[in-house]
Amino acid sequence: xxxxxxxxxxxxxxxxxxxxxxxxxxxxxxxxxxxxxxxxxxxxxxxxxxxxxxxxxxxxxxxxxxxxxxxxxxxxxxxxxxxxxxxxxxxxxxxxxxxxxxxxxxxxxxxxxxxxxxxxxxxxxxxxxxxxxxxxxxxxxxxxxxxxxxxxxxxxxxxxxxxxxxxxxxxxxxxxxxxxxxxxxxxxxxxxxxxxxxxxxxxxxxxxxxxxxxxxxxxxxxxxxxxxxxxxxxxxxxxxxxxxxxxxxxxxxxxxxxxxxxxxxxxxxxxxxxxxxxxxxxxxxxxxxxxxxxxxxxxxxxxxxxxxxxxxxxxxxxxxxxxxxxxxxxxxxxxxxxxxxxxxxxxxxxxxxxxxxxxxxxxxxxxxxx
Numbered sequence: 237x238x239x240x241x242x243x244x245x246x247x248x249x250x251x252x253x254x255x256x257x258x259x260x261x262x263x264x265x266x267x268x269x270x271x272x273x274x275x276x277x278x279x280x281x282x283x284x285x286x287x288x289x290x291x292x293x294x295x296x297x298x299x300x301x302x303x304x305x306x307x308x309x310x311x312x313x314x315x316x317x318x319x320x321x322x323x324x325x326x327x328x329x330x331x332x333x334x335x336x337x338x339x340x341x342x343x344x345x346x347x348x349x350x351x352x353x354x355x356x357x358x359x360x361x362x363x364x365x366x367x368x369x370x371x372x373x374x375x376x377x378x379x380x381x382x383x384x385x386x387x388x389x390x391x392x393x394x395x396x397x398x399x400x401x402x403x404x405x406x407x408x409x410x411x412x413x414x415x416x417x418x419x420x421x422x423x424x425x426x427x428x429x430x431x432x433x434x435x436x437x438x439x440x441x442x443x444x445x446x447x448x449x450x451x452x453x454x455x456x457x458x459x460x461x462x463x464x465x466x467x468x469x470x471x472x473x474x475x476x477x478x479x480x481x482x483x484x485x486x487x488x489x490x491x492x493x494x495x496x497x498x499x500x501x502x503x504x505x506x507x508x509x510x511x512x513x514x515x516x517x518x519x520x521x522x523x524x525x526x527x528x529x530x531x532x533x534x535x536x537x538x539x540x541x542x543x544x545x546x547x548x549x550x551x552x553x554x555x556x557x558x559x560x561x562x563x564x565x566x567x568x569x570x571x572x573x574x575x576x577x578x579x580x581x582x583x584x585x586x587x588x589x590x591x592x593x594x595x596x597x598x599x600x601x602x603x604x605x606x
Contacts, residue, residue, distance in 0.1 A: 274335020275382050278343040281327025284320045286350035291317035294359060332451040333392070333458035336524040338536070339385040341447060341514030344507060345374045345543040352550050370549025373542045380539025384532045386524050392455020394469035400521050401471070409520045417441045432497045432505060439489040440509035442482045444517040449479035451522065503551040508544050515540070 295314040299305040308314050331340045349371050355361040390396075400406060420438045423429040452475040456466035466472050493502050518524045525533060 270334045271336070271339060271382075271385050274331040274333070274340060275343065275385075277327045278331035278335065278340045279346050281324040281331065282344060282347035283350045284324030284327065286347045286354060288317040288320035288324060289351055290354045290359060291320065293355075297359075329450060329454050330458075331454075332447075333454035336386055336390070337447050337451050337518035337522060338515045338524050339381060341518075342381050342511050342540050342543055343378065344511065345378060345547050348503065348507065348547050348550055349374050366549045366552075370546040372546070373549065374546025377539040377542030377544075377546060380535055380542065384535035384539065386528045386532060386536070390455075390522065390524070391459055392452060393459050393464065394456060394466045394471045397452045397456070397475065398469075398471050400523075405523075406521050409516075413441050413444065430492070430496055432493055432501060435489050435493040435496075436502070436506050436509050439486050439493070439506065440513040442486040442489070443510045444513040445478055446482040446486060447514040447517045448521050449475045449482065451518075453479055500552050504544075504548040507547050511540065511544070 292308075292314055295308055295311045295317065298313075299308055299311065328340065331343075352367055352371065356363045356367070417438060420434050420441075424434055424438070453472065456469075456472050456475075460466050490502075490506065493506070
């Protein structure tokens with residue numbers, strides 16, 4: 237009688253492992269191994285995103301060189317770039333299910349480094365000394381991020397997410413975020429203040445909710461794949477709605493900043509704001525620095541600072557590429573003797589697109605009609 241219960245338990249355990257479609261080693265991964273898996277997914281995703289952006293850029297450049305350029309969405313190369321973009325974003329999404337948000341978010345600097353290297357190698361852009369220095373600092377910062385990352389194996393479930401949502405730390409943080417967002421939105425809408433810092437701060441405040449919800453959704457999907465289904469809990473769908481809504485409004489403010497300012501200004505500032513917001517969200521909501529050694533926290537933050545500096549050096553002071561044809565071809569102009577290309581005078585904004593004829597400066601339109 238004493239040996240029947242252990243034998244039955246052993247048979248039950250073996251049958252459960254045979255019926256399970258998930259490898260039993262998934263749940264027994266060391267925290268360092270899960271961090272490495274999440275890091276590989278994040279780095280791969282960011283590299284694919286940088287390749288995608290350069291493919292789309294190359295497609296636009298190649299179409300502009302044609303006599304009768306076709307729409308960019310008819311190019312197979314452009315759709316390849318879109319496919320790689322989707323795969324890269326999927327890799328980043330999956331990375332949040334394995335690694336802490338404080339580690340995945342700063343690894344976005346890999347996309348900046350890879351994009352700069354690809355543009356120099358394949359798009360024949362000029363390699364600057366600041367690119368080499370910035371890339372070196374960003375690589376060193378990435379190494380410190382991965383080496384001193386907080387090795388916390390946190391299984392994200394619906395019960396834990398619900399517990400974190402009602403915690404007083406997050407409620408205070410959410411209230412402060414709401415007040416700041418309302419203030420910035422008032423300055424933007426009512427006062428007409430469209431400074432780059434205001435636009436990107438609003439985007440980063442929404443990005444913190446995006447990071448929280450993305451990790452929640454990705455983590456619950458990962459737990460479901462491991463065998464603990466989470467789809468029956470309402471908190472999963474609430475986080476899914478927050479993720480989609482925050483992404484939509486975040487992209488709107490980011491696009492507005494890209495419309496008003498150069499990409500060389502938007503990219504580094506947005507990277508710093510987004511990464512800082514993601515780290516704060518991970519620390520407060522998921523408590524990812526809880527129990528971490530002081531040396532690990534210091535070296536991790538130092539790696540973030542090196543990555544910030546590297547991205548600034550890579551992205552800033554780039555010469556904006558302009559068209560090799562500096563004129564505007566207006567074709568045949570009615571009642572004008574000259575049909576040559578028209579060159580606007582850069583020193584006089586009022587003369588843009590006009591033709592100056594010295595012999596006819598005193599002629600009025602009525603006389604010309606006569």
